[in-house]
Amino acid sequence: MLLTAALKCITIRWLKPEPPTCNIWIQKVWDIYSMEEITYxxxxxxxxxxxxxxxAMPLLIQ
Incomplete structure (x- = not known):
């Protein structure tokens, strides 16, 4: 799931001059987390x- 979020962040910023940030990645992981929580x-x-x-929770709760 973490890799999927990272790849999504890269594709979002693909043609922009600034790279994806950790904050964008963490937000994307939280989005995936929320949707999976509802599904389960x-x-x-x-x-x-x-x-x-x-x-993954210790990484996200920092």
Whole structure:
């Protein structure tokens, strides 16, 4: 998921002179996190969601 967010940030800034920033990347990761949280909640798989995102949470909560 983190790589997907990074690639999305690169494509958003592709033709612009300034590169993607960490803040843009973190915002994109939070967007993905929110959508996945809703999806797992609707599928009644919240424990699977927590296991999947637990490695990334220390990075995002800084």
């Amino acid at each position: 909640f609707l599928r009644l798989q919240k424990p699977v969601f927590n296991i999947r995102w637990s490695p």
